[in-house]
Amino acid sequence: MTKEIDLKKILVIALSFIAFTTTGAANEIDKRRVLSINEMQRDHVLTEMRALLSGTQNILDALLREDMVAVARYARPLGMGMTHKAEDHLKAVLPKEFMQLGMSVHKDFDQIAIDAESLKDPKHTLRQLNESMKKCNACHAGYQIRVEKPSTQSGTHPSHDHHLH
Ligand code: HEC
Structure with a gap:
């Protein structure tokens, strides 16, 4: 009989712990979908992002001068050619x-x-x-990058580790 009560107690404690941790995860401030990648992959993505921003700014600058040759010169490196470098591993x-x-x-x-x-x-x-930059916003609204920890590779509490950043 006492054994049964102990089991119930343990169950209640276990369930409330699960409830606590899941609400904890749901209450994360940044709710965008997490892309868990390594440091090198993060660097690759963010370097490309900064190139997109500075390239876009250069295009605007050229547009202001109505220098369409320069517009093309700045736009081309941001095209599909940009993706051939190291995108396979991504x-x-x-x-x-x-x-x-x-x-x-x-x-x-x-x-x-x-x-x-x-x-x-x-x-x-x-x-x-203008149309294309709506895609920048759409993607930024939906995703965030977190660097995966070596310990998460063994599959232990990946959602927990996010709190430690
Ligand atoms: C397919 C998705 C996607 C698209 C499209 C996209 N980005 Fe990003 N970008 C991201 C993600 C993910 C991050 C990291 C956000 C985070 O972790 O908070 C990021 C980060 C950035 C950063 C920060 C870089 C840094 O060094 O921290 C800049 C600047 C940026 N993006 C510019 C742009 C511009 C400009 C465009 C459009 C021309 C664009 N991005 C389109 C996904 C995208």
């Missing part, structure tokens, strides 16, 4: 939708370069840039 670890959204941004910049050279219409380029 394909394996990043979600498909994430990769597709990223690729579609690179395709946009290729199109921006092509149109800047052929149409030479700053307003058209500005419209393209």
